[in-house]
Amino acid sequence: MDESVVVSPNWLASRLEESTVRPIDVRDPWEYDGIGHVPGAVNVPFDSYRDESNVDRGTLPGAEAFADLLSEAGIEPTDTIVAYDDTHGVFAARFVLTALEYGHDDVRLLDGDYSAWNREHETTTDEPEIEPTSYETDPLTREKSPLVDLEAVEAALERGALFLDTREQSEFEEARLPGAVRFDWREVVDDETRRLKPEGELEALLADYGITREREIVLYCNTARRISHTYVVLCGLGYEDVAFYEGSLTEWLANDGEVATGPATSADHRSR
Structure with missing residues (x-):
């Protein structure tokens, strides 16, 4: 499996000290806070990166809304994002697709989910300090978009x-x-x-x-x-x-x- 797309828990665990490797937890806040999360992970719940005008359709949130979301999460365009959930990666994969569509060059899916991570690696309930950024999206052209x-x-x-x-x-x-x-x-x-x-x-x-x-x-x-x-x-x-x-x-x-x-x-x- 191409590690520029999907990474193993060991891959992430060995890079948690790197400031540009940013785990993103897309579960609900109560799971992130109450059950625990990958150390250093920022919580970006699944509902936050869907179009608020029609969440039932589940469509993309829009470039401006996504830029605001990543700015609040303290993400820079040069960061390596590793997204995960606790549902075999299906919600996290949606985040990966969204970030790619809005021009984030390095976004990856954690192979497995929080439960898989929790079997072998440390978890925490401590929230990281977040320094907001001024993230700017660069949406893919129609020719490049999937x-x-x-x-x-x-x-x-x-x-x-x-x-x-x-x-x-x-x-x-x-x-x-x-x-x-x-x-x-x-x-x-x-x-x-x-x-x-x-x-x-x-x-x-x-x-x-x-x-x-x-x-x-x-x-x-x-x-x-x-x-x-x-x-x-x-x-x-x-x-x-x-x-x-x-x-x-x-x-x-x-x-x-x-x-x-x-x-x-x-x-x-x-x-x-």
């Missing part, structure tokens, strides 16, 4: 791109994009270690679903949270042609997009 809109999704469907639906089976059967393959984002996680499965297992798992490096891949769910984790994992494995449908099924349905329903057929399953 985010795609409704029009681009329609074009990708015409091209026969591989659409991955990372939601629950019941959600998938209720409505999905035509031809989509269901890939539960949690399949890449080892339930016992709470960390990602070994790379060999991940590659075999992905291949079993027809997910290969030569395919054009488009990810979607309902509100673009669960696909964040799959996106980060694929990037960590070196996949390059991966698009992120920010509007996801919420936007697709709102625009009367065509859907398939019911159990997946053989054409929708792993043979794609």
Whole structure:
């Protein structure tokens, strides 16, 4: 796994004394304060980096709002951010995607979560002293951004791109994009270690679903949270042609997009 994308608990533990390595805990404040956190971690709750005007859609908060958030957290554009949660990394991965989209060059996901960290490494309830900064975002251009809109999704469907639906089976059967393959984002996680499965297992798992490096891949769910984790994992494995449908099924349905329903057929399953 590419360490510029995903880092191990040992990697983070060996660098906690470095002033430019900044752990960010995206759990709720009561978890951060009451249960404990990685030493030096700053709390940036998940709800704070979603669009406040419509949190149900889960869309990006906007460049200015995100700049204010990182300024309050004492983050500089040159810092190495390592995000984590206690839900196998799915909320933290959303932070990673958000920071990348707004131009932060070095943001990584902690492999595992707080529970995985807590098994072998020190935790604390002490809050670090925060010196606010004047953080400025530098959003990616459309050409460089992995985010795609409704029009681009329609074009990708015409091209026969591989659409991955990372939601629950019941959600998938209720409505999905035509031809989509269901890939539960949690399949890449080892339930016992709470960390990602070994790379060999991940590659075999992905291949079993027809997910290969030569395919054009488009990810979607309902509100673009669960696909964040799959996106980060694929990037960590070196996949390059991966698009992120920010509007996801919420936007697709709102625009009367065509859907398939019911159990997946053989054409929708792993043979794609």
